[in-house]
Amino acid sequence: MTSLAILGVGKVGGETAFLSAALGLVDEIVLYDSYEPILRAQVLDLQHTGIDVTISTDAAAMRDADIFVFAAGTPRTPEIKTRADLLEANIPVARRCSEHLQGFSGVVITVTNPMDANNYGLWKMMGIDRQRCIGFGGQLDSARFARYLGEAGVSGPAWVLGEHGEHQVPLFSKTGADLGTEKREAILSRMQGASMEVIRGKGGTVFGPAYHIAMLIRAVLDDRREMLACSCVLDGEYGLSGCSLGVPARIGREGVLGIEEWDLDAWEEKKMAEAGAFVQGLCRRFDV
Ligand SMILES: NC(=O)c1ccc[n+]([C@@H]2O[C@H](COP(=O)([O-])OP(=O)(O)OC[C@H]3O[C@@H](n4cnc5c(N)ncnc54)[C@H](O)[C@@H]3O)[C@@H](O)[C@H]2O)c1
Numbered sequence: 001m002t003s004l005a006i007l008g009v010g011k012v013g014g015e016t017a018f019l020s021a022a023l024g025l026v027d028e029i030v031l032y033d034s035y036e037p038i039l040r041a042q043v044l045d046l047q048h049t050g051i052d053v054t055i056s057t058d059a060a061a062m063r064d065a066d067i068f069v070f071a072a073g074t075p076r077t078p079e080i081k082t083r084a085d086l087l088e089a090n091i092p093v094a095r096r097c098s099e100h101l102q103g104f105s106g107v108v109i110t111v112t113n114p115m116d117a118n119n120y121g122l123w124k125m126m127g128i129d130r131q132r133c134i135g136f137g138g139q140l141d142s143a144r145f146a147r148y149l150g151e152a153g154v155s156g157p158a159w160v161l162g163e164h165g166e167h168q169v170p171l172f173s174k175t176g177a178d179l180g181t182e183k184r185e186a187i188l189s190r191m192q193g194a195s196m197e198v199i200r201g202k203g204g205t206v207f208g209p210a211y212h213i214a215m216l217i218r219a220v221l222d223d224r225r226e227m228l229a230c231s232c233v234l235d236g237e238y239g240l241s242g243c244s245l246g247v248p249a250r251i252g253r254e255g256v257l258g259i260e261e262w263d264l265d266a267w268e269e270k271k272m273a274e275a276g277a278f279v280q281g282l283c284r285r286f287d288v
């Protein structure tokens with residue numbers, strides 16, 4: 001029997017629960033939210049699908065799950081410019097999350113923004129092996145990148161490393177197309193504003209994140225060992241440590257099975273170093 005726990009069942013957590021149930025990824029889902037009315041409503045709504053999945057709201061059972069999604073906390077509104085601006089609001093939520101996870105032996109997926117810093121914070125507070133903390137965001141950024149590349153007539157592989165935020169690093173060198181710096185910067189700028197277009201229109205991003213989180217859950221539970229852009233706690237990879245950052249990672253049943261260090265061109269290397277320095281600064285908040 002496989003069990004998924006989700007802390008925070010608002011827009012993204014709720015949709016992730018629904019998709020995981022609808023796709024038959026797990027046998028049991030343990031849901032918890034500090035706001036009781038949303039928790040009850042999400043449970044009822046899931047039950048009304050009639051999908052054959054066990055649903056529990058026993059917070060203590062979360063630590064027995066195979067996989068745990070941290071999706072609780074404050075999301076952006078149009079007034080909140082960057083994901084990093086959510087750090088102070090969500091640090092106490094990350095701390096609470098790490099308390100829920102004492103004794104947990106599965107794989108954690110961090111969704112709550114600023115995701116890279118929170119993934120590092122959870123790893124640090126829980127004191128678990130770094131391979132068991134996966135930060136989610138790179139797959140979504142990569143899907144957005146693929147879309148913008150397509151509009152520019154480029155169909156090569158779309159990978160986005162770096163921060164899940166303003167300092168994201170789209171790997172143009174992997175696409176095989178020579179777009180030039182100006183076009184690169186123009187596409188990057190569109191990517192930086194991509195989610196805000198959705199947040200302005202419907203109050204938050206839902207389908208994109210939930211779909212790719214479900215694919216990540218599947219990669220872990222089925223031990224797919226596939227390469228995905230994920231935020232991982234770094235220990236010298238890409239010349240960085242003291243942070244969690246988007247890198248190409250092989251994902252399987254034990255979490256991050258390996259990190260590949262790809263050759264980057266000069267533009268990408270500079271962006272990656274800037275991303276590392278920026279996220280290291282955010283992560284320092286968890287070192288005190
Ligand atoms: N990494 C990504 O790609 C990605 C994508 C979308 C959203 N996000 C982030 O995910 C988070 C959730 O976004 P959302 O749109 O679902 O927000 P939401 O407001 O719809 O849901 C958040 C839920 O967390 C609950 N919550 C708050 N504090 C809690 C606590 N201490 N314990 C348990 N539950 C708690 C709230 O009651 C709420 O139901 C935000 O930080 C958002 O920025 C990240």
Ligand SMILES: O=C(O)C[C@H](O)C(=O)O
Pocket residue numbers: 075076083113140195196205209
């Ligand atoms: O942009 C946000 O605040 C939400 C999320 O990180 C996203 O990329 O959709």
